[in-house]
Amino acid sequence: MSIDPVKLDRLAEVAVRTGVNLQPGQDLVITAPMAALDLVRAITVHAYKAGAGIVTPFFTDDQITLARYEHAPDDSFDRAPNWFFDGLAQAFKGGAARMAISGDDPMLLAEQDPAKIARLSKATSIAAKPAMNPIVGFEVNWNIVAYPSAGWAARVFPDMPVDAAQGKLMDAIYKASRLEGDDPVANWADHTAELKKRVKWLNDHSFSALKYTGPGTDLMLGLADGHIWKGGASPALNGVTCQPNIPTEEVFTCPHAYKVDGTVSATKPLAHQGSVIENIKVRFEAGRIVEASASKGEDVLQALLKTDDGASRIGEVALVPHSSPISQSGTLFYNTLFDENASCHIALGQCYADTIEGGSTLSPEELKQKGGNQSIIHVDWMMGSDAVDIDGITKTGDVVPVMRGGEWATG
Amino acid sequence: MSIDPVKLDRLAEVAVRTGVNLQPGQDLVITAPMAALDLVRAITVHAYKAGAGIVTPFFTDDQITLARYEHAPDDSFDRAPNWFFDGLAQAFKGGAARMAISGDDPMLLAEQDPAKIARLSKATSIAAKPAMNPIVGFEVNWNIVAYPSAGWAARVFPDMPVDAAQGKLMDAIYKASRLEGDDPVANWADHTAELKKRVKWLNDHSFSALKYTGPGTDLMLGLADGHIWKGGASPALNGVTCQPNIPTEEVFTCPHAYKVDGTVSATKPLAHQGSVIENIKVRFEAGRIVEASASKGEDVLQALLKTDDGASRIGEVALVPHSSPISQSGTLFYNTLFDENASCHIALGQCYADTIEGGSTLSPEELKQKGGNQSIIHVDWMMGSDAVDIDGITKTGDVVPVMRGGEWATG
Ligand SMILES: [Zn+2]
Ligand SMILES: [Zn+2]
Ligand SMILES: [Zn+2]
Ligand SMILES: [Zn+2]
Structure with a gap:
């Protein structure tokens, strides 16, 4: 073969x-x-x-x-x-x-x-x-x-x-990449519809924060002011609807770069620039990573976090059910395009301006005011598993189950 | 092998x-x-x-x-x-x-x-x-x-x-490419010295024109005012001496774009952009090609000559003895880098500014005044053989043998 x-x-x-x-x-x-x-x-x-x-x-x-x-x-x-x-x-x-x-x-x-x-x-x-x-x-x-x-x-x-x-x-x-069957275009239309349903639910709730609980993970992750959840095909500013990642299983938005507190343990190795970093553990204070360790490749991780001011803060938070086909394949791809779609993840570094309302027209300073992070890096980093629960915290302090045991809490 | x-x-x-x-x-x-x-x-x-x-x-x-x-x-x-x-x-x-x-x-x-x-x-x-x-x-x-x-x-x-x-x-x-033997660097030093000797002889004579005579060729080719013969390694304007072509056998200068008259027959096929043009014949009047034919690929030739105003005039004239190793190999390479170094040639189109005295600092208009041609193309075109004689015409009208039967007339 x-x-x-x-x-x-x-x-x-x-x-x-x-x-x-x-x-x-x-x-x-x-x-x-x-x-x-x-x-x-x-x-x-x-x-x-x-x-x-x-x-x-x-x-x-x-x-x-x-x-x-x-x-x-x-x-x-x-x-x-x-x-x-x-x-x-x-x-x-x-x-x-x-x-x-x-x-x-x-x-x-x-x-x-x-x-x-x-x-x-x-x-x-x-x-x-x-x-x-x-x-x-x-x-x-x-x-x-x-x-x-x-x-x-x-x-x-x-x-x-x-x-x-x-x-x-x-x-x-x-x-x-959902190419099986007679009609991959239809596969992608169905899949996008499913992702859009999740996006809508999350945008309707407009949580102010997500709370993660799991082995080695206890994290309160604030979301950016005016954050927008996205996922699947969407139109670029030039008006053309495209599917940036193939495959994609994530819905994602902009975290608040100054409102993340607690500890997170990675659930998969991170392949980064020719090295593999294993068993990452970090602690956040007011959005900044103040402690970081890894069982392998820690020097690469530490160098990465020191790249610039924004490299020790996060610019993306993404939700992926543990039952996603990539996750179920059980394969570790050592490739972000695949591994990030097997697991909930966060990304060190640069935020996507279009995950904040009107963000594409905001200056870097205005984005920062809303919690959008700026950096020359954007490195996704897997921290989901079937042992992680996620709750949404509403603006009034209510707690709404988002994921349980790595799966969507609502059908 | x-x-x-x-x-x-x-x-x-x-x-x-x-x-x-x-x-x-x-x-x-x-x-x-x-x-x-x-x-x-x-x-x-x-x-x-x-x-x-x-x-x-x-x-x-x-x-x-x-x-x-x-x-x-x-x-x-x-x-x-x-x-x-x-x-x-x-x-x-x-x-x-x-x-x-x-x-x-x-x-x-x-x-x-x-x-x-x-x-x-x-x-x-x-x-x-x-x-x-x-x-x-x-x-x-x-x-x-x-x-x-x-x-x-x-x-x-x-x-x-x-x-x-x-x-x-x-x-x-x-x-x-003169890589044989123990010391290719020495090969190139010797070869450059030989080319420089020819360059000096030609520059010392400062001919106003070259006259070509051979089968199907009867051409009076004026040289640009202040033309300089070049060949072998020479310093670029950034001060670094380099050998632009490997291999190279030619000494070359700038013809006068408005002072070329007579007929020329190509002595080798010209491989141009995926086509091979055979048996080119052209007639010049006051530097411009006014008639052109080919036994094969004539449409490509005609299109080439129509590219722009300067495409039907010449911007380079080069002398290569028939005894050059590439010529003696008898191989037709269908590649200008080789075939042009097996034969005297001229080039349709753009001149090299540095083959006119002070040319690198002249405006296109000033170059043109001296006879330097301007075009978006530069296509070399072989017209030498062991049956072609070349004379140099001095400013006072004297005739000095330059090549006889395709070889340098002086040792
Ligand atoms: Zn992502
Ligand atoms: Zn990402
Ligand atoms: Zn040449
Ligand atoms: Zn040339």
């Missing part, structure tokens, strides 16, 4: 039609690992069939990345190609849509110096801001899908031959 | 050290066909070893290119990603060096509509101007080398299995 080309082609078509929902005449910028070339080729065909103006793919290559860590002079790690990100920003201002292919080997940088990784990551994040702002601010339609690269598949299914592991990971991506 | 990795690595090292002569801390932008990934990886390693700041490679892919021709809407062919070229221009302004890998299948677009090819080429050339100006103006150090891709090798050696053809083409590139 290796990667089924029919499945790959369907993934490409759904990513173009349902994911990014590319419009006739719209340009498309793709970023992808070199290993995902087959998928990029298929996406390009479907994009032009959908009427794309220009499809421009950019590739990263594992060996080229490693060559930098192994041979570049030290000050290379504080630098990034600003001119490239400025070019991308210009593309999005000009109306281009964005697709990202996920599928890098999660352990690629495992042998590299964590300090260099942190420095390069910070330099890149700062340089990339002009290109990331239109995405984070949902100004253009965008989408991220996954490709079962050999490096990634070998981490997820280490006991199989690589070929077979890639085939099995393709099948897992296919299933999680 | 397939591509010898030791030879490939030496090509990469010489391209970095002798070709682009990358400086410590300097960034490097690479453009390459996807098929040349191995060479790009090797170049990246040598670039970082040489102290590169950031190496940023961009890849084009044959299948992605064909997907556009096969599936894109019609108006895609009048568009180009300006934002990408603007980003590149910013990189060069910031001091980045440039490498290009040549090696595309010369017949990739053979089945595509020539009108679409011409439209897309024109749109791309116009958009690319900001990125090409620092290269054409020699503001930064740059280099182009070749990779024996399967598609290209199969055209050059059509009667061999592809693997063997790639190995044979690698050997031909290796030899033509």
